Amino acid sequence: MAPRGLRTWGGADWMRAGRLPGVFNPTVGQLRGVCTCVAVRVGLMETAPKPGSDVPPKKDRLQAKRKKPRRYWEEETAPTAAGASPGPPRKQKKNREARPQKPKNAPIQKKSRFPKKPQVPKKSQEWRSPGPQRSLSGAQDPFAGPAPVPVEVVRKFRRIDKSKKLPRSKSKAQSRLDAAEAEEEEISVKAARSELLLAEEPGFLEGEDGEDTARIRQADIAEAVDIASAAKHFDLNLRQFGPYRLNYSRTGRHLALGGRRGHVAALDWVTKKLMCEINVMEAVRDIRFLHSEALLAVAQNRWLHIYDNQGIELHCVRRCDRITRLEFLPFHFLLATASETGFLTYLDVSVGKIVAALNARAGRLDVMTQNPYNAIVHLGHSNGTVSLWSPAVKEPLAKILCHRGGVRAVAVDPTGTHMATSGLDHQLKIFDLRGTFQPLSARTLPQGAGHLAFSQRGLLAAGLGDVVNVWAGPGGAGAPCLERPYLTHRLTGHVHGLQFCPFEDVLGVGHSGGVTSMLAPGAAEPNFDGLESNPYRSRKQRQEWEVKALLEKVPAELICLDPRALAEVDVVSLEQEKKERIERLGYDPEAKAPFQPKPKQKGRSSTASLVKRKKKVMDEEHRDKVRQSLKQQQQQKQEKAKPTGARPSALDRFVR
Amino acid sequence: MSASQAAKSLLALSQQEELEDLPKDYSLSTSEDEGDSDGERKHQKLLEAISSLDGKNRQKLTERSEASLKVSEFNVSSEGSGEKLVLSDLLEPIKTSSSVAAVKKQLNRVKSKKTVELPLHREEIERIHREVAFNKTSQVLSKWDPIVLKNRQAEQLVFPLSKPQSAFAPIEHMLSGWKARTPLEQEIFNLLHKNKQPVTDPLLTPVEKASLKAMSLEEAKMRRAELQRARALQSYYEARARREKKIKSKKYHKVLKKGKAKQALKEFEKLRKVNPAAALEELEKLEKARMMERMSLKHQNSGKWAKSKAIMAKYDLEARQAMQEQLARNKELTQKIQRASESEEEEGGAKEEGEPLVPDVVNEVQVKVNGPNPWMFRNHSSDAREAEVQEGPEEGAEPAGHEASESEEEGPGAEEDMLLKEFEERRSLRQKSGLNGPVGSPETKDSSSQEVLSELRALAQRLNKENRRSGRQEVSAARKGTVLQVQREEPAEEEEEPLLLQRPERAQTLDELEELGREGCLQNEELPRAAVEGQQLETNPNNHLGATPKEKKRKEQMIDLQNLLTTKSPSVKSLAVPTTVEELEDEEERDQRQMIKEAFAGDDVIRDFLKEKREAVEASKPKDVDLTLPGWGEWGGVGLKPSAKKRRRFLIKTPEGPPRKDKNLPNVIISEQRNIHAAAHQVRVLPYPFTHHQQFERTIQTPIGSTWNTQRAFQKLTMPKVVTKPGHIIKPIKAEDVGYRSSSRSDLSVVQRNPKRLSIRHKKQLKQNSVH
Numbered sequence A: 001m002a003p004r005g006l007r008t009w010g011g012a013d014w015m016r017a018g019r020l021p022g023v024f025n026p027t028v029g030q031l032r033g034v035c036t037c038v039a040v041r042v043g044l045m046e047t048a049p050k051p052g053s054d055v056p057p058k059k060d061r062l063q064a065k066r067k068k069p070r071r072y073w074e075e076e077t078a079p080t081a082a083g084a085s086p087g088p089p090r091k092q093k094k095n096r097e098a099r100p101q102k103p104k105n106a107p108i109q110k111k112s113r114f115p116k117k118p119q120v121p122k123k124s125q126e127w128r129s130p131g132p133q134r135s136l137s138g139a140q141d142p143f144a145g146p147a148p149v150p151v152e153v154v155r156k157f158r159r160i161d162k163s164k165k166l167p168r169s170k171s172k173a174q175s176r177l178d179a180a181e182a183e184e185e186e187i188s189v190k191a192a193r194s195e196l197l198l199a200e201e202p203g204f205l206e207g208e209d210g211e212d213t214a215r216i217r218q219a220d221i222a223e224a225v226d227i228a229s230a231a232k233h234f235d236l237n238l239r240q241f242g243p244y245r246l247n248y249s250r251t252g253r254h255l256a257l258g259g260r261r262g263h264v265a266a267l268d269w270v271t272k273k274l275m276c277e278i279n280v281m282e283a284v285r286d287i288r289f290l291h292s293e294a295l296l297a298v299a300q301n302r303w304l305h306i307y308d309n310q311g312i313e314l315h316c317v318r319r320c321d322r323i324t325r326l327e328f329l330p331f332h333f334l335l336a337t338a339s340e341t342g343f344l345t346y347l348d349v350s351v352g353k354i355v356a357a358l359n360a361r362a363g364r365l366d367v368m369t370q371n372p373y374n375a376i377v378h379l380g381h382s383n384g385t386v387s388l389w390s391p392a393v394k395e396p397l398a399k400i401l402c403h404r405g406g407v408r409a410v411a412v413d414p415t416g417t418h419m420a421t422s423g424l425d426h427q428l429k430i431f432d433l434r435g436t437f438q439p440l441s442a443r444t445l446p447q448g449a450g451h452l453a454f455s456q457r458g459l460l461a462a463g464l465g466d467v468v469n470v471w472a473g474p475g476g477a478g479a480p481c482l483e484r485p486y487l488t489h490r491l492t493g494h495v496h497g498l499q500f501c502p503f504e505d506v507l508g509v510g511h512s513g514g515v516t517s518m519l520a521p522g523a524a525e526p527n528f529d530g531l532e533s534n535p536y537r538s539r540k541q542r543q544e545w546e547v548k549a550l551l552e553k554v555p556a557e558l559i560c561l562d563p564r565a566l567a568e569v570d571v572v573s574l575e576q577e578k579k580e581r582i583e584r585l586g587y588d589p590e591a592k593a594p595f596q597p598k599p600k601q602k603g604r605s606s607t608a609s610l611v612k613r614k615k616k617v618m619d620e621e622h623r624d625k626v627r628q629s630l631k632q633q634q635q636q637k638q639e640k641a642k643p644t645g646a647r648p649s650a651l652d653r654f655v656r
Numbered sequence B: 001m002s003a004s005q006a007a008k009s010l011l012a013l014s015q016q017e018e019l020e021d022l023p024k025d026y027s028l029s030t031s032e033d034e035g036d037s038d039g040e041r042k043h044q045k046l047l048e049a050i051s052s053l054d055g056k057n058r059q060k061l062t063e064r065s066e067a068s069l070k071v072s073e074f075n076v077s078s079e080g081s082g083e084k085l086v087l088s089d090l091l092e093p094i095k096t097s098s099s100v101a102a103v104k105k106q107l108n109r110v111k112s113k114k115t116v117e118l119p120l121h122r123e124e125i126e127r128i129h130r131e132v133a134f135n136k137t138s139q140v141l142s143k144w145d146p147i148v149l150k151n152r153q154a155e156q157l158v159f160p161l162s163k164p165q166s167a168f169a170p171i172e173h174m175l176s177g178w179k180a181r182t183p184l185e186q187e188i189f190n191l192l193h194k195n196k197q198p199v200t201d202p203l204l205t206p207v208e209k210a211s212l213k214a215m216s217l218e219e220a221k222m223r224r225a226e227l228q229r230a231r232a233l234q235s236y237y238e239a240r241a242r243r244e245k246k247i248k249s250k251k252y253h254k255v256l257k258k259g260k261a262k263q264a265l266k267e268f269e270k271l272r273k274v275n276p277a278a279a280l281e282e283l284e285k286l287e288k289a290r291m292m293e294r295m296s297l298k299h300q301n302s303g304k305w306a307k308s309k310a311i312m313a314k315y316d317l318e319a320r321q322a323m324q325e326q327l328a329r330n331k332e333l334t335q336k337i338q339r340a341s342e343s344e345e346e347e348g349g350a351k352e353e354g355e356p357l358v359p360d361v362v363n364e365v366q367v368k369v370n371g372p373n374p375w376m377f378r379n380h381s382s383d384a385r386e387a388e389v390q391e392g393p394e395e396g397a398e399p400a401g402h403e404a405s406e407s408e409e410e411g412p413g414a415e416e417d418m419l420l421k422e423f424e425e426r427r428s429l430r431q432k433s434g435l436n437g438p439v440g441s442p443e444t445k446d447s448s449s450q451e452v453l454s455e456l457r458a459l460a461q462r463l464n465k466e467n468r469r470s471g472r473q474e475v476s477a478a479r480k481g482t483v484l485q486v487q488r489e490e491p492a493e494e495e496e497e498p499l500l501l502q503r504p505e506r507a508q509t510l511d512e513l514e515e516l517g518r519e520g521c522l523q524n525e526e527l528p529r530a531a532v533e534g535q536q537l538e539t540n541p542n543n544h545l546g547a548t549p550k551e552k553k554r555k556e557q558m559i560d561l562q563n564l565l566t567t568k569s570p571s572v573k574s575l576a577v578p579t580t581v582e583e584l585e586d587e588e589e590r591d592q593r594q595m596i597k598e599a600f601a602g603d604d605v606i607r608d609f610l611k612e613k614r615e616a617v618e619a620s621k622p623k624d625v626d627l628t629l630p631g632w633g634e635w636g637g638v639g640l641k642p643s644a645k646k647r648r649r650f651l652i653k654t655p656e657g658p659p660r661k662d663k664n665l666p667n668v669i670i671s672e673q674r675n676i677h678a679a680a681h682q683v684r685v686l687p688y689p690f691t692h693h694q695q696f697e698r699t700i701q702t703p704i705g706s707t708w709n710t711q712r713a714f715q716k717l718t719m720p721k722v723v724t725k726p727g728h729i730i731k732p733i734k735a736e737d738v739g740y741r742s743s744s745r746s747d748l749s750v751v752q753r754n755p756k757r758l759s760i761r762h763k764k765q766l767k768q769n770s771v772h
Helices: A011-017 A021-034 A074-082 A089-098 A106-113 A120-127 A151-157 A171-197 A218-224 A539-551 A563-567 A571-585 A607-641 A650-654 B002-030 B032-053 B087-091 B099-112 B122-142 B145-153 B171-176 B183-194 B206-214 B217-246 B250-274 B276-295 B304-313 B317-334 B340-353 B360-367 B374-395 B397-407 B414-433 B447-477 B483-496 B499-526 B534-539 B549-558 B561-566 B579-586 B588-620 B644-649 B693-699 B711-717 B743-753 B760-771
Strands: A234-237 A244-248 A254-259 A263-268 A273-279 A284-289 A295-300 A303-308 A313-321 A323-329 A334-339 A343-348 A353-359 A367-371 A376-380 A385-389 A398-401 A407-412 A418-423 A427-432 A439-444 A451-454 A460-464 A467-471 A487-490 A495-500 A506-511 A514-519 B157-159 B668-670 B722-724
Touching: A151 A171, A171 B693, A171 B711, A218 A514, A244 A284, A244 A495, A244 A514, A254 A284, A263 A284, A263 A295, A295 A323, A303 A323, A313 A334, A313 A343, A313 A353, A323 A367, A334 A367, A367 A407, A376 A407, A385 A407, A398 B588, A418 A451, A418 A460, A451 A495, A460 A495, A460 A506, A467 A495, A467 A506, A487 A514, B250 B276, B276 B317, B304 B317, B588 B668
Parallel strands: A284 A323, A407 A451, B157 B722
Antiparallel strands: A234 A514, A244 A254, A244 A506, A254 A263, A263 A273, A284 A295, A295 A303, A303 A313, A323 A334, A334 A343, A343 A353, A367 A376, A376 A385, A385 A398, A398 B668, A407 A418, A418 A427, A427 A439, A451 A460, A460 A467, A467 A487, A495 A506, A506 A514
């Protein structure tokens, strides 16, 4: 590999240059053909927070959906830029929140980024009547009407599946349905329009023609990228305290380390500022940030301990003992713990109560992950199965037989579509989680993967002994293609913990020799939502966010396999209530009224003819019924006829 | 009984008589003559009493008759005349006199005047009033219906209602108070004024206005006159056409048609000279007309007129002539207009082939390449192609044979050559005998031909077998051959073989295709692609996504759990192999042991899982209710079971629930347990206008939170339904508010306030109502 002319373009680069991203793109295209390109999301330190927002998936919300939810706050930033914001108080709050706290030059940058009143033309477009309007001078607007929106982008935001046929509805209901559909369409168009504000693009690694990207070493990548991103590749040599587990906070700014031999540390890994470092004098099994970087849960040899970011022990939860793995569900404020005793315990950290303690009945639990889409906890067992758990149900929602040996690691991608498992049979499999739970692809690895992790954009990392492999999907989307790795890296010790850093193209690996931070271009979501997980938030903002998040806390019992099910009618109780109503009333109020012939003139309404007419209708109905039943019978016959393979012999009747 | 009654009455009578006797006796002395009559009556009564004794209790009514009615000195009886007495009769004098006329007139007037009708009941009047008032009110109120509907469906209502302001003040008003101040503005304004550019946005530009003014009165008048004339002319023509259309004379029409035809011919001739392309088009039209004629039965002898003429033709020369004329016309119309060059070619071809009768159909099709009916054309062309194909071997049997021999050179030659020669000979023989006509119907009735055919069949079968073998060899030789090549080979083979043998031949090709498909699969497998799970995914590539039920069924048979887990997945060759693995590679023995362990590890795992699944399925099944009581109605005790019949009778079978979600997924157990806690948050009552839960679900699909929407969309979604201004009175809606005139409302109020005092119009209406 010979990186001749490497170019980095993080958000900062073109901003400093004061140009638009569109201006840059041609250069990119030229470069791609010639040389290896590395693009890593970097330079967050120099830049102001970018309000082009993309949320880390907030899936387990009430009406979560498959597509990535986004938040749009372009409406808020504009008034501040314009200098006048006579809006509701809530808006102002948001503005304050979004404003960068520190840098002096930030407002200037912001101005350069957003022209004054960026959405004023948009607004006028929205309000304008579709016909061509004449201006003051009498000239016609060549681009009359609202700007066109690409259909594919709109489709991404659609929520109603119109392909599903509905039962015929009365005109009143139909008008409601039409209104709902029109509204949905309008909203999705609006959402598609604001897609424009997601200015950042994901990074990537591209080899020269025929060159395998997996051969590119970390050192080369670090050399190729700018200094700020190169600084994100580092090694912490901590040989003394054994293999490390690690965890990034939800904003991607903080890193917690837990060494087997009791070493616990939390640091702002971007600035390398240490927050706390203690030795708990006990084996540390796992470590995890709670909803913010201020709280830290550590699974120690006996009990679960909670520390704050100063390293002060706040709680010792003795009801959770011998914990092996920790998992935090951010929208439910639940800390899920898997213990050696075989219990899966949900601890509500907002009130400090244990919500549910479920006995998995499968021995020691040491493989656990959460599905970020629906907050279901996946447990891997020694009998090759993976079980799916919700705190509301005492038994597993589903059990999937994945491997012939025990399951060593499980990971679920942020969209909740794919699950990667690795087992003792040295296989790495990817399962489809959308209802069928069938394997999509499988590979045998030389030594099975002990740890797996998915990145925000769907890269899959696996720790095989002292090697880390990263696989990417075709075109950076869909299930990762296991054929050839996207990246490989050899470490100084055996891998013990893996996690991709949110909003940074960085993969953190904890191993027996310390902690390594790898560069993995294209791993993270380039745009973050400043209201949801803002890496640059101040303490005040964090507190503000904490309050809001607590207000929006989702009850634990709402966790179910299909989170959209909550937006459905409870059919079972609906039927039950209907039945009860019929019993109470003594008749079915919604039943079809019996046919009553209309009175007719000229003596055709005689009793005999009335009866005749009635009978005619009745007969017709009866005939329909008979026809249907006949059809059913035929179908059943066909079904029956199918399985009988061999014809019964005539002599079969003598067989006893 | 009756006798005793009669006796009683008799007794009573006699007593009465005795009582009466005294005064009578007394009076008898006073008036002799009266006593006489009295006695007579008594006698009568006695007689009656006696007569009633015999059982018939008949009582005769005594009749009274008054002579005074008929004849009286005080009365005038009108009986007998039978006429009514009219007042005028009395008044009329015997002689008419003029003085009576006035009286008569008066009388007439009195007569003509109708009597005043009886007034209706009060209730009835009230009812009618109510009806009218209701109609009126509902009519008035129905005006509000659209407004009510609109308000009900409105996304948002703002109260108090305010008049919609005129949206924009016209720019002229805005500009009137504005003056150009800075020199730049002044300059611009000067420029604009100089060029007569509209500063404001008037309806017409100055130029347009000027042009409008330029049109003088005379001009306008002239234009109007022109238009008038044109209209008049049009109406004349229309009238004339209508008149001509009405003419019923056949002769007239015939003459007209002939004239038209002549005219058309002339024009065509002219056109041919001037513009050949247009003439060709015209010809096309003629062609089309001919086709129409052919399709119709117009000039054939099937019409009513023609049939009658046919009967007459025997005797009537004229009729015969008419018929012939018609036939001639038919021929003329249906005869094709041939183009010289093509017909020549065809003739040449026909001569070469020595076949006098080329079917019309074939010809026709070849001519009209771009005929009007593409469907017809395609059919015919395919026919033609068939014909060609059949003609092909006849002409070029030898070359085809050569081809065949060439293609089969790989196979052992001698025998085959012999066969081929034989085949060739047969063919030539057949050609000579001329059995294989141009139309090429394979079923011929000649015995000799049949013989030939049977021989041919046998031969071809043998050939076919050989072919198949050689084909196989070819395929195996050229494993990498594409489908296209083979498909190209097929027609060649087809050409050699007679039409009869198509079935076996097709089978052969199918075989080949299958083989090819297999090959393709192999190739596909060789192709690098994501590690696919065993054969299952290969055979059924789209089963991981939403498969249709049918597919699922198929899948059910295909998925085998054992297969699913034990299939060897392709191994990855990582660039950096873990160090431990490198170490392991040295110790092969350990590796092997591990392999063996792995191979056998899975079995019990799968068995356990299947067992667990079975248990789960059993547990989730609804259980039957057994109501049998042992010993009830039969002997009971230790070792005695209730009879099967009884058990069957008292077993209540629960209906089978819906199929399990994991029915077709062998490696999955999905719990069927309901999440009750989550269900508590679900909607469990269908709101009003919806009849099915899916309809309602669709309306609540879109999330309304700000997390999932843009700010504007969020605001729109959470917009309050009614907005009120604090401190303002919300008055009821008025007609002015919605753009109605206020009259309707006042009307209504009048009606409501005093329904009894109706206006004249209402009264009229009331009358009408009462009449109807």
